[in-house]
Amino acid sequence: MKILVLNCGSSSVKYQLIDTASDIALAKGSVSRIGMSASVLTHKPHDRAEIKVSAEILDHINAVNYVLSILVSPNHGVIKDKNEIEAVGHRVVHGGEQFSDSVLITPELMTELRALIELAPLHNPHNIRGITACRQSLPDVPQVAVFDTSLHHKMPPHAFIYGIPYVFYKRYGIRRYGFHGPSHRYVSDRAAALMGKPTKDLKIITAHLGNGASVTALDGGVSIDTSMGFTPLEGLVMGTRSGDLDPAVILHIMAREELSLHEGNTLLNKHSGLIGISGISSDVREVLKAADADHPNAQLAIDVYCYRLRKYIGAYTAAMGGLDALVFTAGVGENSPVIRTLSVERLEFLGIEIDEGKNIDAVNREMDISAPEARVKTFVIPTNEELVIARDTERIVKDKDA
Amino acid sequence: MASAKIMVIGAGVMGQGLAEAIATAGYELTLVDKTTKLAERGLRCISESIDREIGRWGLTQADKKAILARIYPSSDLAQAEDAEIVLETIPEKLEKKQSLFEKLNRLCPMDTLLITNTGTLSISEIAESTDRPEKIIGMHFLNPVTRVPLVEIVKGLKTDEETFQKAVHFAEMLDKKWITVNEYPGYVTTRIIVPMLNEAMHVLMEGVASAEDIDEAMKLGFGFNVGPLALADMMGLDVVMSWMMNLITELSEHKYNPCPLLRKLVRAGHLGVKTGKGFFEYDIEGNRIDTEEARPEEAVK
Numbered sequence: 001m002k003i004l005v006l007n008c009g010s011s012s013v014k015y016q017l018i019d020t021a022s023d024i025a026l027a028k029g030s031v032s033r034i035g036m037s038a039s040v041l042t043h044k045p046h047d048r049a050e051i052k053v054s055a056e057i058l059d060h061i062n063a064v065n066y067v068l069s070i071l072v073s074p075n076h077g078v079i080k081d082k083n084e085i086e087a088v089g090h091r092v093v094h095g096g097e098q099f100s101d102s103v104l105i106t107p108e109l110m111t112e113l114r115a116l117i118e119l120a121p122l123h124n125p126h127n128i129r130g131i132t133a134c135r136q137s138l139p140d141v142p143q144v145a146v147f148d149t150s151l152h153h154k155m156p157p158h159a160f161i162y163g164i165p166y167v168f169y170k171r172y173g174i175r176r177y178g179f180h181g182p183s184h185r186y187v188s189d190r191a192a193a194l195m196g197k198p199t200k201d202l203k204i205i206t207a208h209l210g211n212g213a214s215v216t217a218l219d220g221g222v223s224i225d226t227s228m229g230f231t232p233l234e235g236l237v238m239g240t241r242s243g244d245l246d247p248a249v250i251l252h253i254m255a256r257e258e259l260s261l262h263e264g265n266t267l268l269n270k271h272s273g274l275i276g277i278s279g280i281s282s283d284v285r286e287v288l289k290a291a292d293a294d295h296p297n298a299q300l301a302i303d304v305y306c307y308r309l310r311k312y313i314g315a316y317t318a319a320m321g322g323l324d325a326l327v328f329t330a331g332v333g334e335n336s337p338v339i340r341t342l343s344v345e346r347l348e349f350l351g352i353e354i355d356e357g358k359n360i361d362a363v364n365r366e367m368d369i370s371a372p373e374a375r376v377k378t379f380v381i382p383t384n385e386e387l388v389i390a391r392d393t394e395r396i397v398k399d400k401d402a
Numbered sequence: 403m404a405s406a407k408i409m410v411i412g413a414g415v416m417g418q419g420l421a422e423a424i425a426t427a428g429y430e431l432t433l434v435d436k437t438t439k440l441a442e443r444g445l446r447c448i449s450e451s452i453d454r455e456i457g458r459w460g461l462t463q464a465d466k467k468a469i470l471a472r473i474y475p476s477s478d479l480a481q482a483e484d485a486e487i488v489l490e491t492i493p494e495k496l497e498k499k500q501s502l503f504e505k506l507n508r509l510c511p512m513d514t515l516l517i518t519n520t521g522t523l524s525i526s527e528i529a530e531s532t533d534r535p536e537k538i539i540g541m542h543f544l545n546p547v548t549r550v551p552l553v554e555i556v557k558g559l560k561t562d563e564e565t566f567q568k569a570v571h572f573a574e575m576l577d578k579k580w581i582t583v584n585e586y587p588g589y590v591t592t593r594i595i596v597p598m599l600n601e602a603m604h605v606l607m608e609g610v611a612s613a614e615d616i617d618e619a620m621k622l623g624f625g626f627n628v629g630p631l632a633l634a635d636m637m638g639l640d641v642v643m644s645w646m647m648n649l650i651t652e653l654s655e656h657k658y659n660p661c662p663l664l665r666k667l668v669r670a671g672h673l674g675v676k677t678g679k680g681f682f683e684y685d686i687e688g689n690r691i692d693t694e695e696a697r698p699e700e701a702v703k
Binding site: 010011035036037240257259260262263264266267270271 | 429430455458460461462472549
């Protein structure tokens with residue numbers, strides 16, 4: 001089945017056209033700077049060179065139409081007619097408590113998605129805009145919403161309730177939801193396949209370390225805990241986000257510096273994490289380079305980053321009462337041997353031991369980096385969220401037709 | 403250079419604030435002043451304002467680059483013909499505004515949203531300089547535009563519903579809360595705040611309490627972010643006085659009579675933050691200098 005996978009942000013649309021028969025992305029690309037006079041469309045067919053087109057793309061409807069026209073263009077296209085697109089899969093960040101699985105998009109569902117905007121005001125409105133755009137441009141093609149949150153739907157209450165008055169859970173849905181679901185699902189399934197065992201027999205910790213970062217504990221394929229919470233701010237120290245923090249800290253700073261809610265929010269989401277501690281960059285590679293050059297806070301930033309991750313690995317092993325595999329994925333997880341080494345330091349007692357030679361070789365490719373005698377397998381697995389979205393979309397659409 | 407769909411005319415303090423708010427909300431705009439130099443100066447001031455906001459953790463360097471890239475400084479008023487929204491923030495002189503709207507009337511298609519940002523002048527009088535008074539509307543933004551969440555949408559006598567709805571949409575684009583005002587001197591905000599500032603000056607003049615204590619009382623007692631005397635300093639004492647003169651001319655009520663202390667400070671050229679001295683003292687950056695006791699009486703001598 002040929003499936004168009006879309007990830008719509010505030011001023012961007014990322015897309016892949018995936019053929020699920022071969023699991024190949026026939027083309028991938030993005031539209032950026034939507035709404036500005038010089039928007040850019042980047043398009044890479046799987047068998048030809050990447051091209052860039054500059055155009056005035058005013059909104060998401062415009063953007064989707066551009067994507068469709070390049071997919072069928074005689075020179076750069078990968079299909080002859082847009083009718084070849086059999087379904088569209090959308091990444092939708094927040095599925096709230098309702099959605100334990102991906103769902104077929106219907107008018108009723110749109111109402112429910114709009115109601116969820118309150119929980120994810122920064123993401124869901126743009127995801128919805130992308131869906132609306134596709135309903136106009138591809139009115140007869142079934143569409144499916146794949147949520148970041150649904151993998152964590154079975155997380156037990158003791159893992160998702162915060163230690164604040166319960167009434168806020170009832171009143172505003174304040175609880176831990178977790179994100180990065182498709183990525184955690186993809187790499188944990190891959191790890192099980194590499195071990196030749198069914199996921200239901202395995203306890204796996206997956207560390208998705210990208211611009212945003214989260215760790216998930218999957219016991220028998222079920223996410224029983226994950227480090228992101230009500231928003232993607234909780235948990236690990238990230239490129240620009242603080243992660244876990246004494247909540248009194250932000251109240252104290254806001255009072256001292258007389259910050260508005262917006263400023264407090266930006267402080268934690270964009271000025272914190274690696275860039276906040278190091279003052280250098282949100283990019284792990286840059287911070288590592290600076291640490292090598294003895295920049296005072298660069299090593300500290302890396303140490304804080306890895307120490308936090310190491311504590312989560314320990315905590316989740318305890319939460320599951322054991323561990324069979326640890327997976328590193330996403331930009332940092334796939335490409336940074338140093339971060340991996342520091343994050344598992346002193347965890348030999350849990351059975352985690354990595355082979356330094358393999359660790360160094362494992363850059364941007366799938367590899368088992370465990371030491372031969374290690375009780376726990378450690379993997380580096382490049383993630384593929386789009387493929388998860390495509391497969392889910394195919395499954396849901398076939399169910400509908402069945 | 404791309405011509406943006408929104409035009410702000412006047413690159414003074416208000417125009418800068420509006421341009422920054424529009425660009426921060428993600429829209430491109432042309433910022434027009436009499437010369438390109440003046441418009442570019444406006445852009446530089448916006449850049450400094452963004453730097454201050456970065457210092458307050460509200461924006462990042464990447465945001466700054468994106469925001470500034472959305473603002474096109476220009477001296478070419480004729481580009482208004484391509485704009486969907488034109489907003490003027492030129493000085494508060496009726497004749498000037500009327501002559502500008504006369505030009506805009508000739509340049510712009512009938513469906514352009516034409517907005518005046520006046521705080522005191524009559525929308526209807528400004529609108530009469532065009533042959534489409536029903537298409538003219540007032541939007542009174544408050545300084546600093548990026549921080550104050552309110553805009554007063556002011557209907558002239560002839561403003562039609564369609565124009566009003568467009569103004570509402572524009573307010574929502576900028577994520578501002580809006581209230582509807584039927585044209586009347588001082589609208590809501592200016593009309594209510596000005597007598598309060600004036601009363602605070604009387605309380606000071608009559609020796610009831612010190613300037614510091616008056617501000618402290620209103621901040622802690624009623625939850626104002628800024629006390630009335632500091633607020634008057636921020637607005638500019640000459641501006642506060644001109645509003646009062648305007649209200650007294652229009653409404654002939656003695657309650658709008660400027661306090662003698664205000665008149666004295668304005669005569670002495672102590673206009674508040676912008677001159678370094680008003681009810682309190684300020685450094686070149688506009689930060690308050692904490693003196694033992696602020697003594698405006700002495701400042702006047």
